[in-house]
Amino acid sequence: MSQLTVNGKPLVLALPATVLDLLNHLAFDSSKVAIELNGTIVPLACFDATELNRNDRLEIVCFVGGG
């Protein structure tokens, strides 16, 4: 098990795993979020091919109500 930081909070995940695996683990619909991995945007098409590493920092964002 390895530690990641997701949206500023620690999260433990079994590696190897991809960005898509993480989203499935968290039960998020991959088509409804955007992701930054260590400060770089990961395009939706690359979620499945992007491997996570120990100590990676992720931001997962989605749309909410706003003006």
Add this chain to the structure above:
Amino acid sequence: MDNLIIAGRSFSSRLMAGTGKFASHQLMAAALTASGSEIVTVALRRVDIDRPDDELLAHVDRDKYLLLPNTSGARDAEEAVRLARLARAAGCEPWIKLEVTPDPYYLLPDPIETLKAAEILVKEGFVVLPYINADPVLAKHLQEAGTATVMPLGAPIGTNKGVRTRDSIAIIIEQAIVPVVVDAGLGAPSHAAEAMEMGADAVLVNTALAVAADPARMAAAFAKGVEAGREAYLAGLGAVRQQADASSPLTGFLRDES
């Protein structure tokens, strides 16, 4: 047809609606429908990793509305650009309502950082709709930078005060080469009508709809206000005068002139 054209795209409604602050997604969806809006703003935030539940986009028909993500929460150009890129990565068209509001109390937009971010985003191919104070000189700079609209505020966000910046907005409208969207502070349909009568191309409303006892009914009322204001602008308003100018004939009175 009197359509609103932004960046070559045509819209029949001149009312844009926000999706924030509604008591429920259902009330929000009903208000969007009643507003007749075709452009709908959304914000981007961190997901709550403990609650992957009720999701906004399930309630906004993407075939019916153009999603206009905002950069709310950005305190400088760098944060705004980051949010815009994330919004595009989240599957939106590259349209962005650029807002940079470092001061949380009045939420007034930072003109310098907004211009900086606009220059970067235009170069990256975004259709940029910048939220600004009603500053005609800034509006010119943004248009020269290639923004698709300018969005001057009527009053600070969420204040419902109306078009307090009227004289400056009039100058922006007079000089504009892109559509002028009056955004923020419009609290009543009469405020929206006022902005449209002045020649604004569109208005954006959120709080006034979200906080109404009946948001859908208020949205319909705003749609009428916008339409009435636009029609009046096109019809041509009479000049404001100081002295009275009789509507009835000044001859044939029932009295003998001495």
